[in-house]
Amino acid sequence: MAICRGNWLPAGCLSVRAFKFVCTAELGHLRVQVLEKVDEVLRSGDERGALTLVKDLQGKNGGLRCFGAARQVPQRIYTLEELKLNGIQTENFLSPVDVTLGGIERNIQILAVLGGISAWWAFDLTQLQLLFISVGFLFLWSWDLVAFNGGVKNLILDTIGHSFSKKYHNRVVQHEAGHFLIAYLLGILPKGYTLSSFEALVKEGSLNVQAGTTFVDYEFLEEVNSGKLSASSLNKFTCIALAGVATEYLLFGRAEGGLSDISQLDGLLKSLGFTQKKADSQVRWAVLNTVLVLRRHDAVRAALADAMSSNEPISACIEAIERAMGDSDV
Structure with a gap:
């Protein structure tokens, strides 16, 4: 085995840096191929198959190292004062009004x-x-x-x-990018998204949907149906539900969309028998956790929003996340 040191290299021997570049490029090409296959499998309706493909490449150098790799705050009881110390005014966060x-x-x-x-x-x-x-x-x-x-x-x-207000269109795009990014970083695979009511009507036949992101959530639904929802699944659902509102809050100072997200989360917590105190504790932790993750990866969310605004497929949106993350800490 030839060993290469310093700047002098025998013919045909790659430096460590060049070797890493080649390996990263090859793995990046493999990632793109796998993601394109994920698109194909999702279109066929095979959610389990799509998730298996993603998990097979999860965490590998040059692969899907961001999937399920979010760095989160410890789960404990947080007070409103602690949220305010982190720059979060809940009155502008949890009461969206579509002005x-x-x-x-x-x-x-x-x-x-x-x-x-x-x-x-x-x-x-x-x-x-x-x-x-x-x-x-x-x-x-x-x-x-x-x-x-x-x-x-x-x-x-x-x-x-969408036709006459660029601010409104941008707000909707950023809102859905927040849902998409938080889900991906928490290990939930997005499977589709719509950015307007008309698009939702054409793609899904849903008339009363403003915009939305759907996920490969059969594991979550199986837990709900069995009546045994794990703390991990609940934490993920709570953060994803609040991600759109959190994104709007961070970008515009107040959320306009997301009332249905909050209502859905409130309904779930009530169905689980949460007291108001326990529900407040769950939501406060999720608010802080989600806001801090989004702040840490603002540039990543912006890159993802650009991809979604161009109506890119799921594979390209995931690729945008992985590329924009670079070498930063997830």
Whole structure:
């Protein structure tokens, strides 16, 4: 066996640095191939197969070293004062209000009233005709509310928001990137995402969905159905549920989206029989843990958001995470 030292190398002998570069490049190429296979397996609906492929490459140098490798804070009871010392104001965190879509809805209502008045004068409508038109719109609004839980209205508002508000579009993208990144770093494989209500309607046939990220969560569901949810699974679910809200809070100072995430988490904790004190403790730990992980990997989240904004497949999104992480501590 030839041993190479110093700067002088016999012909055909690689330096340690060059050898590592070659190995890393080869493993990086293998990673891309495996991830493309993950896309294919996910499209076929084989979630177990996709997760197996990812776990086979998990933690290897040049492979998927970030999957499930998040450095987390110890789980204990944290007070509100401790959260504030870490720059977290929970009143701006856990009470999201969608100001953007609310403003769009108000503007549409004002335009509708002004349009009705203009039509009344322009077409010389009678009071009876105006009444019939008003009743017609009221019927359509009520039908949407009853039949689709307001899905058509939300679809219209969300489409307008993405079309005319870059801030709204960016907020939604960053929100979903937060869910995706935290899940991946905690060892939960994302399997798909949508960034608008229209995209959710086309891809999944879901009318009343603003945006969302789905995961390979059959292990979690099996635990829930068995009535034996492990602390590890609950911790992961809690952090992932709060990740979108946490991302918005860190970037914009206040969350607008994510009310359904918080409601879903609240429902789970209640179904598990958590007292208010125990639920508060679980949420406070998850808030601190999630915020600190996101702060530590802000550049990674930004790279992932760029990939998601370009509608890249899951493989490319994961590759964006692994590349952006570099040699930093996960």
